[in-house]
Amino acid sequence: MDCNRVPQDNISTYGNNKKAVYATDQEGQYTIIASSGWEIEGEATTQAVQELNRQADRAYSKVVAGEKSPLYFHMYDCRMDLQVLSESTGLFKWRIKRHFKPSVFSCLSKTLLERYGSALGMSTENLCKLPERETSNV
Amino acid sequence: MYKHKNIQKTYKHNHFAHCESGVMSLMMSHHGLPLSEAMAFGLSGSLMFAYLPFIxxxxxxxxAYRARPKSIIKGLQKNLSIKIKMHTFSKPQKGMDALNTLLGQGKIVGAQTSVFWLPYFPPEMRFHFNAHNLIIYGKEGNEYLISDPVFETSNRCEARDLEKARFVKGMMAPKGLLYYPVETPVNISYETILPKVIKKNARAMLKTPVPIAGIRGIRALAKGISKLKKKDRRYAKLFLGHIVRMQEEIGTGGAGFRFIYASFLQEAGEILDSRQLKNGSQMMTAVGDEWREFALLAVTSIRGKKSNTIDFDALREKLNNVADAESAVYKELLDSKLV
Known part of the structure; x- marks a missing residue:
């Protein structure tokens, strides 16, 4: 890629950071150029983030409707899925799935709640409730 | 607190494209072996392509556009005869104590962390990827001084956050990995190492025994794309976006490490005074440009609301063209006489 063609699209996903890109100057010599982002890359990132937000929103409504426990929302809100939560807690998937049931979740031991809390980086108190939110978008 | 406080003054941060090659470049340069990021990447022989649909x-x-995490560290260790000490820890407290001890000895320390739990990453970039690399070069109060090569300037991170990022569990769990060189060679005989490494990497890309790695991996992905026709529309779009993210977003220097490798070939060509390597570099640059064109095509095709706007056949063909062009580079490199 030519130095002058390195995109400087100021993409929002970089949060005012720059990434180093390799490009060639007029003499064909490689140099490192700090790029404020390529719109195309930004779109791909935004798509992935939106998908994660969509999952979290959907989970939020399910918890509000009483179908799922707050754990279900916090998992998605932490950009995890069942696989990642299972790996980071060391609990079997089927066990976690059971804990998605509000009735089972409300009886969980303090130890288990702390295990989830530490994997999700939050206090057990916050784990047991939903954060305040305007009505969800889904 | 520390005898070697001057380390914070002598250590020099630099902005690079990729975390692992950037860390190795910074670390080796700090220890008296100037090594560009492109050289660190190329000399480790870590250029790859892999498409693993079952993971x-x-x-x-x-x-993946490169070999597995830690392959740059291990490849350099092997090819340059550097000795690198690596520690993992069973308990977070032990891992933090060991870090403090090493910093107290005036060392700069490489560490593997999760991306998600590092607060200085912008929110949009925080995903659950556990094989990020950075250098810790000091501590002030409760904050560690972090030299993360994918950022323009150095960063700071609170002890609590760093501990969480180092001891996250799951796939590719870092287990608090710390590493630092114990022996750095002064002279490197590039004349013998470079041809060997370049040819080995080219051979690995061309002649993989498995149909999901190297050039065959690129063709397998092309096939995978044409299979998306029958899949759910949302999945197809996410899949195409995912390819572009792996190619551009995760810090590859553009075009999934192909530009870094072209830069490496250029540098190698200058050291060996080889016209063929310089030519290979130009060919690789052209391949990188084609990868960028593929990314452009993929993202513009998922913009539309309707699924019939995605031309899967065009994407497959573009990717097959990339595979053709890339294999031509490796054939050229294998044919070249490099002493």
Whole structure:
């Protein structure tokens, strides 16, 4: 890629950071150029983030409707899925799935709640409730 | 607190494209062996392509433009005869104590961390990827001084956050990995190492025994794309976006490490005074440009609301063209006489 063609699209996903890109100057010599982002890359990132937000929103409504426990929302809100939560807690998937049931979740031991809390980086108190939110978008 | 406080003054941060090659470049240069990021990447022989549809990350298949995490560290260790000490820890407290001891000895320390739990990453970039690399070069109060090569300037991170990032569990769990060189060679005989490493990497890309790695991996992905026709529309779009993210977003220097490698070939060509390597570099640059064109095509095709706007056949063909062009580079490199 030519130095002058390195995109400087100021993409929002970089949060005012720059990434180093390799490009060639007029003499064909490689140099490192700090790029404020390529719109195309930004779109791909935004798509992935939106998908994660969509999952979290959907989970939020399910918890509000009483179908799922707050754990279900916090998992998605932490950009995890069942696989990642299972790996980071060391609990079997089927066990976690059971804990998605509000009735089972409300009886969980303090130890288990702390295990989830530490994997999700939050206090057990916050784990047991939903954060305040305007009505969800889904 | 520390005898070697001057380390914070002598250590020099630099902005690079990729975490692992950037860390190795910074670390080796700090220890008296100037090594550009492109050289660190190229000399480790870590250029690759792999498409593993049966391993899912966040519901998406694993697509990698380089060899597995830690291969740059290990490849350099092997090819340059550097001795690197690596420690993992069973308990977070032990891992933090060991870090403090090493910093107290005036060392700069490489560490593997998760990306998600590092607060200085912008929110949009925080995903659950556990094989990020950075250098810790000091501590002030409760904050560690972090030299993360994918950022323009150095960063700071609170002890609590760093501990969380180092001891996250799951796939590719870092287990608090710390590393630092104990022996750095003064002279490197590039004349013998470079041809060997370049040819080995080219051979690995061309002649993989498995149909999901190297050039065959690129063709397998092309096939995978044409299979998306029958899949759910949302999945197809996410899949295409995912390829572009693996190619551009995760810090590859552009075009999934192809530009870094072209830069490496250029540098190697200058050291060996080889016209063929310089030519190979130019060919690789052209391949990188084609990868960028593929990314452009993929993202513009998922913009539309309707699924019939995605031309899967065009994408497959573009990717097959990339595979053709890339294999031509490796054939050229294998044919070249490099002493």
């Amino acid at each position: 899912k990350l966040g519901g998406m298949p694993l697509i």
